[in-house]
Structure formats: C-alpha cells, structure tokens
Amino acid sequence: MNIASEQELKKAIDILNNAGKPDTLFLINDITLSSSYVITAPISLNGNFFKIKYSNNATLTWQGKTKGWYDLQTTELGEIIKTDAPLSVGDYVICQSNDKINIDPHSSGGIQHPHEIHLINNVKPKMAGVESFVVDKMVGNLSILNPLENICVSNLVAEYEGKQTDYCTALKFDGVANTTLSNIHFKKNGPGAIWFNNAYNTSVNQCRLDGTLANDNVYAITVGTVNNFFISDCLITGARHAFTTTAAISKGAERWGTPLNVIMNNCVINVPTKDDNTTRVGLDTHAEGYGILFKGCVINIGGGNCNYGANARSRKTVFSGCIFNGSGVSKGVEIYGENCQIDNCTFNKCWIGISTKKFRNDYANNLSVHNCIFNDNSGPPIYLEFGKNHIVTNPVFNNVMFNPGSKFKSQPPIIGTYRTK
DSSP: OEEOSHHHHHHHHHHHHHHTOOEEEEEOSOEEEOSOEEEOSOEEEEOTTOEEEEOTTOOEEEEOEEEEEEEEEEOTTEEEEEEOSOOOTTOEEEEEESOOOSSOOSSTTOEEEOEEEEEEEEEETTEEEEEEEEOSOEEEEEEEEEOEESOEEEEEEEEEOSOOOTTOEEEEEEEEEEEEEEEEEEOSSOOOEEEEEEEEEEEEESOEEOOOSSOSOOOSEEESSEEEEEEESOEEESSSOSEEEOOSEEETTEEEOOOEEEEEESOEEEEOOOTTOOOEEEEEEOSOOBSOEEESOEEEEOSSTTEEEEEEOSBTOEEESOEEEOOSSOEEEEEOSSSOEEESOEEESOSEEEEEOOSSSOOOOSOEEESOEEESOSSOSEEEOSOSOOEEESOEEESOSSSOTGGGTTOOSEEEOOBOO
C-alpha cells in the first residue's frame, strides 16, 4: 500500500491488522506521526527515504501474541525443558521464573530474574529440547509465542518535532521473529530508541542513529529478551547509550530478562560530551544479558571525564578487536559482571583503559584480558580494583602512566591482582 499521510497510515494499519496478512507499506511523501500505533499483523515498512516527523512521543509498535501459562522446569545450561505445554517442533517459547540470577542487580535492593526466548528443537512427552541451551535454572512458567514474522523496515528517515520525554521509543518490536531493519536514519533530533523484546533472529544493518537534541535520556538500540540478535555496519552517536540491555518485565526493583546471542559488529560509536557534562556510555550492558559480543567496533569517546567507551554489567560480555579512542581524560571499558573477556582491543589516549568496578556488590570476577594494546594512556592501562581471579596476557604498553595523578603515582601499568597463563 502507498502511504502519503498519517491518516492513510492509520487506515492501512487498521485494515491489515484485521486481515492478519503480510503486506508492505510504502511512503510516497513525508508524513507526520502524532499518535502511537500498534501493529498486530506482519506489516513491513519501506520509507523510500521519505521522512516521518514524530511528535507527542508517538511510537510504532509491532506486537506478537503469547498463549498459555504452563509449568516449566530447567537446569543451568541445559538443552531440555520440562513442561506440560502442548509444544511442536519450531515453536517459539518464552521461559521465565522468580529464581534469582547471581549478578549485581539493576536497582538498589533489586533482584534479577531469568526470562529467555527459545526455539523448540524436539518434543517428547512432558519435555522438549531447545535449539541451543537455557542459561539459567528455572522453576517457573512457559508461554508460547506466536510472533510476527519476516518483517522488514527499511529506507526510513525520521526526526522529532518538539520536546521528547525521557527514554522515548520510536520503533518497538515485541514478539517478532526473522525481522530486519536496514538503511534507517534517525536525524540529530531523533525520534527515540529502537527497542526489541521477545524477539528471535533479528538484524539491524547499515543504520545511522544521530541521537537527540531535545533530551539526552534517550537510547539508540535497546534489547530485552532476545535470542540471535545481530547489529552490523551502523553509525550511532549522541545517545545516552548507543546500545543497552533492559528488562523484558520489570516490577519495582525486580527485573526479568536475559538477552542471548547478541552480536554487534563493525559499528562506529561516537560518545560526545553532553552539555551538562553528565555521564554518557557508548556500549552498555545492564545486569540483563549473557555472552553479548562487541566485535570490530570503533568507539570515539568525547573529551569530558564523564564519558565512557563501554560498561559491562551482564555476564560473559566479550569485546573483540574493538578500538577505543579517548581524549586524555575519558575512560575505556569498565567491567561490573562476571566472566567478561577483552581480546585484541586497542585503547588510545584514555585516562584508564580497562577497570573492574562495582555498583553495590563485587561481581567483577574472572576478567580475561588478552593481546590488548594501550597507546598514550595518561593513567593506568589496566586497573583491577575489584573482583578476583583475573587473567592478563600479552599486553602492549606504549607511552602510558605519563600523567597518572597522585592516586596512581609510582604504580605499575597493571594495578591489582591477576595472573598470567
């Protein structure tokens, strides 16, 4: 269908939602978006490089459906789930429980709970196998997801008119599979975040997200409960976080969610200093997440000492082949979660290249740092302030600790307890 106005967009969404059949909407003109719309059919959108002008915190939401609330039992890193759900091979399932994940929670006094999405690989009486493995032990519940599949959003230009609220969202996908976003350009006064939840096998390619002018508490790409999520060849700048994780479900200080098999590859992330000089972080994993991989990315960190290249609070976060370009006072990577890994990365002109930190509890254990290069770092290249059982192998130091300040005066390039292999 061709779309030339918001009225035509609303009419088309209503018709296709009622029909429940796949179709593609093609913009043939710039349009405004002053209201939020929920899409419940597999509707794709091709912007034809026309512009959507957002206002009133409008959001386009693609919404799949879940059914059932069945008993569930899993083991840690197990392929088998025990359940009374009527499952078939190829079903998508959402698994959740009130079990506690042993990680520094997102909120003070809070609790992190498991919440994962999986594909059913085989079925037996009262049990089923998943395609990979369930990360955490759960005694909880399972729902079957009927996702919107094979959605493509492409060639879209968008910006915001007026003042945004904090954490506004432009495009939300909740309950989707095999979804692709490509060639999306959010202008400097961007319309908000792109948010994925209960999403399986999703890709975001060759997008440019230029941040926001009206309010800086706006993210770029946010993931909740996802599995097999790929971001590649994107340029992201001027957001609170270029990438972050969030809870699929939150209730007070309790949060549910474990993004799985997330890979961000070959992206450029700019972290310019905010006008009020408060914190910005380029790549960020909250307590939600397991095994997220940042590969071959370039992170340019602005000149304020409040700027960070990356923070990792989730488990087993990996930085591989990334380049962190600082400005003398900015920080490279801060690790807060367990079993994280930093391999073959380069840190240029940072104050501190890599450090282990804590918010409330000390969970930054088992950090591995391999084959990293530190150039012109004014402070310590590696500061292992918290955690234990860290490994550092084959670091290269070029002109480091040349202005360490009184705190680190006369200290070695690696501060803290670690071992080498």
